[in-house]
Amino acid sequence: MGRAPCCDKNGLKKGPWTPEEDQKLVDYVQKHGHGSWRTLPKNAGLQRCGKSCRLRWANYLRPDIKRGRFSFEEEETIIQLHSVLGNKWSTIAARLPGRTDNEIKNYWNTHIRKRLLKSGIDPVTHTPRLDLLDLSSILRSSICNSPQLMNISGLLGLQSLVNPDLMRLLNTLVTCQRGRQDYSLQNLQDNQVSKPQNQNHQFSSFQPNHQMQSSNHQQTPLLAASSTAAFAQFLNEAQQVLQGNEQSSSINLDSVNSQHTMRQNHNVGFTSNSTENVVHFQSNQDYGSDQVFINSLPGNSNFQLNNYINQDSFGLNSVLSTPTSSQTPMNSSNATEDERDSYCSDFLQFQIPDMLDINGFM
DNA sequence: AACCTCGACAACCGCAGCCGC
């Protein structure tokens, strides 16, 4: 219908607001309320269009606006809400008192989005991105850092707790992976000699990423395709085992560290096209009790990210609840940006190899 | 010291929906 411009552009100022303009706007709104934004600038003696005034008031001058950096709880809430609502910034802002949609949008684009990408998560779909991931990174350090790790159950120290079939499957995967390595066991051992500290970390394969990086950088990078094929083989065998294991379709190691249950688990599920079995690499936030469990789940056959909140499998109710304080490295207002990065990449449990340039995907 | 790059965030633009006339 040929929309008229929001205001007469002639003679109206644009760009950053001066303190004098801010004061005029604040004084006027406090005395009269904003009323009609269209007529406000004239009444307040401002050479601005009403739209500009409304934006300035709503995003900056409003008295109930909370300034300063976002807390971890706020950030967590934003991520959860965004995974459900998408770019509904105003709706998200309604759940964060004192924060504006513009502020949240900016924070998302400059902080959270990049962090998710760095962690291998598509910020739009909140699912892992195969094109960014090297699945082998999850197990690589184990393969390369410990000559005895061909026995994964030994690596995990869990023989008495874990279904031996699961251990055999993990061994299969590791063997498959290892067969693609160009270097020999001797090289691995030499490597180990050069990094004796790793022998003290039986759980090194499931250490948070920031603890793995130094060793990873010295490994021969594996192609994602090869690791995907290996993983497909692994899943195929997993399916067979699970089919023959009807009494328990869920092999869950949660009990191993049940004392460290967390309020929120952010689980990354790898699913195969040929099976509904999902392998979760789940990281607890205490940095010391990472877990692996295989679960038989119905549903998607694609890569998926499941956010389980209080056992509510991504229910809207839990997402929309006001976040409560949780014991994380992020709670402290003293948490540094690095700590936030480390934490986030930990619970998302993905790591983009440095050699991959993800800028092109951003 | 000058220049460049990049991150952060304020502000603008244009579209869509709502509502009153």
Next chain:
DNA sequence: CGCGGCTGCGGTTGTCGAGGT
């Protein structure tokens, strides 16, 4: 019911300062 104005919303751009070269 349709038109036009107003507001809200989301995407994008502009500006500025800090840090690096």
